[in-house]
Amino acid sequence: MKTVFRWFGPENDAVSLKHIRQIPGVSGVVVTLPGSPVGEVWEPGQIAALKKTVEDGGLEMEVVESVEIHEDIKLGLPTRDRYLENYAQTLRNLAGFGIKVVCYNFMPVFDWTRSELAYELPDGSAVLYYDQSEIDKVTDPRKMASDMKRNSNGAYMPGWDAGKSDRLIELFDLYKGVGEEELFGNYGYFLRKIIPVAEECGIKMAVHPDDPPWSIFGLPRIVNNQKNIQRIMELVDSEYNGLTLCTGSLGSDPGNDLPSVIRHFGNQGRIHFVHARNVKIIKPGLFHESAHLSSEGSYDMYEVMKALFDTGFDGYMRPDHGRMIWGEKGRPGYGLYDRALGAQYLGGLWEAIQKAGKTR
Ligand code: DNO
Secondary structure (H helix, E strand, O other), rough: OOOEEEEEOOOOOOOOOHHHHOOOOOEEEEEEEOOOOOOOOOHHHHHHHHHHHHOOOOEEEEEOOOOOOOHHHOOOOHHHHHHHHHOOOOOOHHHHOOOOEEEEEEEOOOOOOOOEEEEOOOOOOOEEEEHHHHHOOEEEEOHHHHHHHOOOOOOOOOOOOOOOOHHHOOOHHHHHHHOOHHHHHHHHHHHHHHHHHHHHOOOEEEEEOOOOOOOEEOOOOOOOOHHHHHHHHHOHHHHOOOEEEEEHHHHHOOOOOHHHHHHHHHHHOEEEEEEOOOEEEOOOEEEEEEEOOOHHHHOOHHHHHHHHHHHHOEEEEEEOOOOOOOOOOOOOOOOOOOHHHHHHHHHHHHHHHHHHHOOO
């Protein structure tokens, strides 16, 4: 297993490569091209420049999060073939620079969603918060999109700056004809075109679960539980068609038993990337994120790491969303300090599990 750290690039991240390099156990960063128009090809020159910056900083660049999928592909519009061609070309270009895993999602219109980005916990730390009853009050999705961006401390927000804002009303209209079955159909079309390219160039595709893992604003969501993810894995039965096991996204539905989901997909060799974080579930549809430690949230992180170890996990793991602590200002969920603490805690669990495993 390799521990990696998400980084948004020299112009888009308050956290420097120098600081990331000083976190024990972290070998590389998870990168993206912020602001690159969704659906267009990532050019070799852009990827080369990013790789040089990362390697000059003493870190590896083997994971990309995300190459986003154009809505026309998710909607199954006739224009999708052009975007699929571009997607395939981006994969080929990334492979040329040693990328091994590409994380992406298949959520219609909106990426991860929260009702509050800086909810204060009793200890004064700030976390991301989700309250379904607040989301239900939002009648205009354009307001949702602008609030997410406005509350981001001016930072580029993963998944929310993709230039979709102008098209929101049109997109909502187009999705009226797309239910879960149609979305599975369009997803199959995507995978049948893209997985053979991924196989050919040695990139493992790792779909990120929907966050939260249920339908919001009446839009279909299908990457949300073991049964549906199994169906997706079978759409194209290849280890290159794999999963980003995001504990926080899947686990915010208490119906998803994380250790058993991990064992299920881990035993099939389908987990290529792990986002590890903890969440405190107050009641169904109401949760806040928490420090990584088991006692701080609703998940048993030891059992999560144990399930990964037992199924021979050999991919990349990153500490996911941290709290804002110690006066740090930055992108919600992506400060330096709490994610660094998380990396140490997860690394400690892993070392203990590994050593206990050897003595048995
Ligand atoms: C949020 C992230 C997501 C994730 C995408 C992957 O913090 O976990 O934005 O990167 O859904 O495509």
